[in-house]
Amino acid sequence: MLSKGSQICIFKGKLRYLKDFLEDFVRSRGDHGKVKVLERQIEDSVNRAEDIVETYLYTVRSTAKSKNSRRKECKIFQEGLKQVIEEIDSVKKEAIEICGNPCDPNNLHSGRYLFGSSSWHVPSSGNPVVGLDNDLVKIKDQLTGLPYNLEILTIVGMAGIGKSTLAKIVYDDPLIVYHFYVRAWITVSQDYEVKNILIGLIRSVAQLTDDISAKYDDSEQHYKVLKDGINQLSDQKLAEQLYRSLKGKRYLIIMDDIWCNTAWDDVKRSFPDDKNGSRIILTSRLTEVALYVNSGSPPHHMRFLSVDQGWELLKLKAFPKQGCPLELEEIGKQIVEKCQGLPLAIVVVAGHLSKLSKKRDLWLSVADNVGSLVARNREQFLNIIAMSYNHLPHHLKACFLYMGAFPENVEIPVWRLITLWIAEGFLKRELGKSVEKVAQECLEDLIDRSLILAEKRTNERVTTCRMHDLLRDFCLREAEKESFWHVMRRHDLFFPEGLQNHRRLCVQSDIFSYAITEYSNPQVRTFLSSNFSTRLSFLSESVFALMGFRLLRILDMISYYFNHFPTQVLKMVHLRFLGLSTSGELPAASSKFRRGSGKWYLPFSKRSELPVSISNLVNLQILIVNWGWRENHCLPFDIQMMTQLRHIRLKGAVVYFDDLFLAETNRANPLVLSNLQTLLTVSSTNFSQKIVSIIPNLKKLGILVPKKNDEHPTNFLNYLSSLHCLETLNLSFSLQNEKSSTISQWNAFPPNLRALTLSGSHLPWEEMVIVGKIPSLEVLKLKDHAFSGQVWEPIDGGFLALKFLLLENNELEIWRSRSTHFPSLQHLVLRLCDALVEIPRGIGEIPTLQIIELYSCGHSAVRSAKRIHEEQQSIGNDDLEVRINLIASRIRSVVFFLFLDPMLVNMPHQQYLMLTLKFE
Incomplete structure (x- = not known):
């Protein structure tokens, strides 16, 4: 009998062959109906193979068995995988009979090159507006x-x-x-x-x-x-x-x-x-x-667009950078006519056309299909979207269907969506690109096809996105039809029958309050939950045992709170994505946790740690934990063994590397977390060159300085110069750092730093000269007295690449600046700058400036913003946008409820403390 490794390699090779063969057939023939049945058979075989392999690995890793028992498990594994390989051979034979022999020259086709690849990116110009x-x-x-x-x-x-x-x-x-x-x-x-x-x-x-x-x-x-x-x-x-x-x-x-x-x-x-x-x-x-x-x-x-208006809209979307070839104009107008003047239909079809080669026969094919698909009936109109969906590459189909997991009209954080795609394994690896970069390009591709809407952008990157409700209807329908998702809607209170075939389950209701014992499915691989109740919801970790989740890869339950870190999840050895919220208590069996020494600066905070056994999750790529209170959490040294980790996000907690972890990094050849991209947030207390050496490819880092404990509290910053991949750095100083710090001796910035956030650092404005020397800096956010003093006078030669500047909550009164001080600035945000007398007129003269935003600033600063806007309009600059909001500064009193940790005040969860704040 073949070895386990050999069987898996054979299985993967056969799958790769079938995948390429079917994709080539669809590209060349455009016949999706023939391959649908084959794709479902392949998917069923893949699911059975996954169950066999992952059940075997779960059994081996989670239980101690005798030699004979292990031999028996191995035999079951090999026989099961052999049967699945035979199934794939049968599908391959059927595929050749249906689609033809791929070695036959008559069946070869240049269709592979007719569609733009998923990595080809045309910058989105947004949905053009015509006819309004x-x-x-x-x-x-x-x-x-x-x-x-x-x-x-x-x-x-x-x-x-x-x-x-x-x-x-x-x-x-x-x-x-x-x-x-x-x-x-x-x-x-x-x-x-x-x-x-x-x-x-x-x-x-x-x-x-x-x-x-x-x-x-x-x-x-x-x-x-x-x-x-x-x-x-x-x-x-x-x-x-x-x-x-x-x-x-x-x-x-x-x-x-x-x-x-x-x-x-x-x-x-x-x-x-x-x-x-x-x-x-x-x-x-x-x-x-x-x-x-x-x-x-x-x-x-609302009226439907005329043919001329529709044609104008289609041209703007399908040819954003060049004109339409004359030979396609007549066909294009036929397509517009068949869309019957519906803007969304035209935009979706245009997004599809933008990805096709500009060939007459391909456009004729689209024109022929649109006529039978477009109608004012909602169900028929969904078929227009199906045309674009069917032509998506396989991995983009999965990315698109994943959007159905998010509720209607909700802005989706792009970082969360991308990390979920990564954990699911949807994305193709490309030489020279990180998987995050590939995911970003996939998102832009779907946006360009008008299948996803870009909601917010920062520095030209999409930060939040959403889906039109009509597209979402199609997404949910297709996901259910393909058993890709089952989504429990907000008012669903019971699990329906027949969910055993679904590998992904999304719960958008408060179903755990009603039917927690009524559902068990050990085959589920993805479990996402979004609790939209306006009350806080607490769960017991027994929920995992009841639902039998043994083979989970993705567990995202951020919207529910557990009383402590649920140790049940540590048995889920296949987890790639773990997202939880906890109030921060230690479990009763605290012996499973290793305690350290030290305090954090909040007087009521307690020291708790990540469980040592989290190192069992060797496949974990994304770890997101939201602690109810800001605590000083230790990273167990065994986390070094978790070499697949890509993103660590701890909210309401700060990582403090304990002594055992530091001892491991001091070994001659410590393990390196080469995949780690994000680490939020760590304490500066024992942040060292050794720590930096094991995270060489980090791109996003947050550091908190708890208190002033030596003469140069920013010495740790010098270690960052060796992080050559670091692009985003957030530095926060605690409330005890009310005296000015200095970075005058810190000139070794990470060479590729693009975004910097400083909070509470109380630096003198004169040291902004140092920040201005960062060559690639595009985003700068200064919060909570990051710089102290009443006067700021920038100098020429700095901030050459800066595009986004935020000034928030400072004592700045006089800001003297010319347009040459920020030559590339596009977006300026002022928030809670009560003392600022005016925005320098030179800011309005920056040729690249697009937006000025003011939130809760003084009336004098507001008047200066309006004056800049009027001056720019008077010279024909109608592109500058000024947004002003003074509401927050006008609130006289606010009544609110603060949820209190029962560990601190000995109150039941449902009790709250009502406070009233008054401010001018």
């Missing part, structure tokens, strides 16, 4: 004209016709921004909760971003508390809070995608009518909803 000029004029007149009474405008049309696009353009129009003192946007959707609508509007009004609330600094602690504690208010209290936030102000509210009358009835009393010209815009697919909301005024019905 008249709509814009009409809507803007209604918003800014008479009467002064509160008016409600409704926009109605089918899915994909451009309702939200029109509303968004109006919302961001400079005239509208200037006209309304307050603007807020909320997407309602079908599965809405009144509380979430109210909270969303309150946060939109107050502009409480995640970036503001994620602080180590007590001076901004109220933002975090407001964000967390507001969830505990009743609907009535929230409605009153929203009413007070809007009272006396001219406001514009957009309520996007309303599906029923009750959604309006539930919130309408929160909108005061002060007869000052306030307006509300509602978008809906249902005319009856629009008429119910405002029976006295007819809704604005």
